[in-house]
Amino acid sequence: MQKPLYIKGTKDCPQVTLDCENQIFEISGRSLPEDSAQFYAPVEAWLESYVKSPNSITEFNFRLDYFNSSSSRKIMSILFELEKIAKTKNAVKINWYYEESDEMIKESGEEIRSIVKIPFELKSYKAPVVVKPKK
Amino acid sequence: MEELLREKTEDTPYVELLPSGKITFKERSLPEDSNSFFAPIFDWVSEYVKNPQEKTEIIFQLEYFNSASARKFVKILIEFEPLFDNGKNVKVIWLYKQGDIVIRDRGIEISKVISLPFEVKEI
Amino acid sequence: MSPEFIFETFLDLKKDYLSFSYLGNIHDEITDMLIQLSESNIDHVAELSKMRNKVSFLMVESFQNIVRHSGNIPVEGNLPKPSLFQIRNIGATYYIASANVIPNVKTEMLKNRIGRLNTLTQEELKSLYMEVLSQEQDGIQRGAGLGLIEMARKSGHKLECFFEPINDEYTYFYLQIKMSGKKNPSEDEINLTIESTQQLHSKLSGENILLLLKGNFSQELILPVLKMVEENMSSFVNVHDKNTFFVLGEILQNIPKHSFVNEEGVKEGIFFMEKFGEYFAITSGNYVENHYVVDFEEKLNAFSKLSVSELNSLYRKYLREGNETEHGGAGLGLIDIIRLSNCNFQYHFQKINEAISFFTMRAVV
Structure with missing residues (x-):
């Protein structure tokens, strides 16, 4: 089985977990690297090999707060890679999470959904309430 | 007596006040309102000095602090002077990062206004 | 400037x-x-x-x-x-x-x-x-x-x-x-x-301005600016960089401490960081209430007459004894700014009306 890929998130790069054994496929946080090609290269390489012998079910989660336009290209390339699974007898599904008041992430999800040819679900969640100390 | 712990934030230091006599301030101290940030620390210290341990160690390992915080640190150290005068073992350890002579010199400056054993050490 | x-x-x-x-x-x-x-x-x-x-x-x-x-x-x-x-x-x-x-x-x-x-x-x-x-x-x-x-x-x-x-x-x-x-x-x-x-x-x-910030001076505004400057520094232990950071912190935090609060509850101020030969000049400007200009000006006037070693002694004195005024702050910040600038420090008050003046200060570090 393919070794898992973990990338710890930073202030401008997302957290990535690609783990076949535990069936976790997720990209979360902010994706704002200026050079997104560099950041996403290991992710793309991992997926390229994964789609050759995928799990029978792959649920891929996007939980992004922000992403820049150069990341949106990379998100597309991940999705195009995942489309290859859909052409086999294996199942693939995308969950696109957005904070319920975040119109921008929701809208991006809708747009991307209309481009890719895989089951794609938009899921809203409530942000945990952060109490900011006010003086 | 209970311990007092504060996680560091962007503008307040990591604080660890242990009843065992180990007191630590780390990272950065530039709170917007230094009075309200340090108030619980002073309360704790004045409680501690009433019934202190034989040995007290006060450790500073700071990266940056503003002048208002410098004044607060000195005020805290002043609280410990009577303990030392009464024969208790009290020691200040001022740690600075390798090469950070600005922080080193700020420590030396504080040591000059405090009557406590004061060690300035590179880490 | x-x-x-x-x-x-x-x-x-x-x-x-x-x-x-x-x-x-x-x-x-x-x-x-x-x-x-x-x-x-x-x-x-x-x-x-x-x-x-x-x-x-x-x-x-x-x-x-x-x-x-x-x-x-x-x-x-x-x-x-x-x-x-x-x-x-x-x-x-x-x-x-x-x-x-x-x-x-x-x-x-x-x-x-x-x-x-x-x-x-x-x-x-x-x-x-x-x-x-x-x-x-x-x-x-x-x-x-x-x-x-x-x-x-x-x-x-x-x-x-x-x-x-x-x-x-x-x-x-x-x-x-x-x-x-x-x-x-x-x-x-x-x-x-x-x-x-x-x-x-x-x-x-x-x-030669590197950074200009005008706004409602609060901690939320100041912290990102400090971080930004820090990110631009070669290292956080370099003496010149670090001293610059100390002056920067004091000047930025000084604005909300003394600023006049306008009818919208805003502490309006302006801040510049400029390249000055091999040095940096750090400048602030904000409104202050006239009724405490006299005190403030007297203090600044006294401090700026002192040599660096006199400022150092005064700093130590206030560090130990305090000199807190009703506005908080022992004047330690101002002394620190002036001594770190090697007395290359200027200030100015311009009366705007009966209530307020515009206060500027500039330190080269």
């Missing part, structure tokens, strides 16, 4: 709730601080807080657009002006502007591309975006124009551009994005032209 220049610039930016200009080497490390900076100030207008994410998005796109294009350009030293990144918030409108050097050969292409985007409706921009996004492979150029399309789309206004030739090879490319929280643009308080942005850029560059 004269007190007149400081006050004049402050008045030029009178309507700005937040005004931030960064001149210099634009790199990706400060993206996160820029988001923090704009978010710290966005909640004061309801219409704006709704578009918080869009503003942050546009800021990042605009900023990275500069980073992306500043590859093959001459070193900063040979340029008449350094690159610019600017955010201004006036009323419910946000302006994000950038200026960077491009080779002349790119001028026509950019002009045409922006011109064409400006003729498209929202619907057309959306289809263009979708079309580019659905192309499987990356274009030859990174981003393949997706950034500009997104800027035009998310801003909801025409992109403004301006080209200022430098020489036979290079040109300054100015790009300004407007975002309005108001449905009807005619409700906007002011319309900032890109020409005025270009003029401000020249004016700031003429004074």
Whole structure:
């Protein structure tokens, strides 16, 4: 089985977990690297090999707060890679999470959904309430 | 007596006040309102000095602090002077990062206004 | 930099709730601080807080657009002006502007591309975006124009551009994005032209300014600026850098401590960091109430007559004994600023009316 890929998130790069054994496929946080090609290269390489012998079910989660336009290209390339699974007898599904008041992430999800040819679900969640100390 | 712990934030230091006599301030101290940030620390210290341990160690390992915080640190150290005068073992350890002579010199400056054993050490 | 220049610039930016200009080497490390900076100030207008994410998005796109294009350009030293990144918030409108050097050969292409985007409706921009996004492979150029399309789309206004030739090879490319929280643009308080942005850029560059910040001075505004400066430092243990940081911290925190609070509850102030030979000059300007100008001026006057060693003794004295006034603060901050500047320190009070004066101070470190 393919070794898992973990990338710890930073202030401008997302957290990535690609783990076949535990069936976790997720990209979360902010994706704002200026050079997104560099950041996403290991992710793309991992997926390229994964789609050759995928799990029978792959649920891929996007939980992004922000992403820049150069990341949106990379998100597309991940999705195009995942489309290859859909052409086999294996199942693939995308969950696109957005904070319920975040119109921008929701809208991006809708747009991307209309481009890719895989089951794609938009899921809203409530942000945990952060109490900011006010003086 | 209970311990007092504060996680560091962007503008307040990591604080660890242990009843065992180990007191630590780390990272950065530039709170917007230094009075309200340090108030619980002073309360704790004045409680501690009433019934202190034989040995007290006060450790500073700071990266940056503003002048208002410098004044607060000195005020805290002043609280410990009577303990030392009464024969208790009290020691200040001022740690600075390798090469950070600005922080080193700020420590030396504080040591000059405090009557406590004061060690300035590179880490 | 004269007190007149400081006050004049402050008045030029009178309507700005937040005004931030960064001149210099634009790199990706400060993206996160820029988001923090704009978010710290966005909640004061309801219409704006709704578009918080869009503003942050546009800021990042605009900023990275500069980073992306500043590859093959001459070193900063040979340029008449350094690159610019600017955010201004006036009323419910946000302006994000950038200026960077491009080779002349790119001028026509950019002009045409922006011109064409400006003729498209929202619907057309959306289809263009979708079309580019659905192309499987990356274009030859990174981003393949997706950034500009997104800027035009998310801003909801025409992109403004301006080209200022430098020489036979290079040109300054100015790009300004407007975002309005108001449905009807005619409700906007002011319309900032890109020409005025270009003029401000020249004016700031003429004074060697690296950083200009005007706004409501609070801790939320100060912290991202401190972080930004820190990110630009070679190391956080370098003596000169660190002393600069100490002066910077004291001057920035001094503004909200003494500032007059206006009827909107705002502590309005201005702050500059400028390159001064091998040194930095750090300048602040803010209103103070007249009734405590006398005290304040007396204190500053006394401090600035002292030598560094006298200031050191006084600092130690106050450190030990305190000298807290009703406004809090023992004057330690001011002593620290003056001694670190090696007494290269100036201050000035200008009476505005019966209630307030404009106070400026400047330290070279």
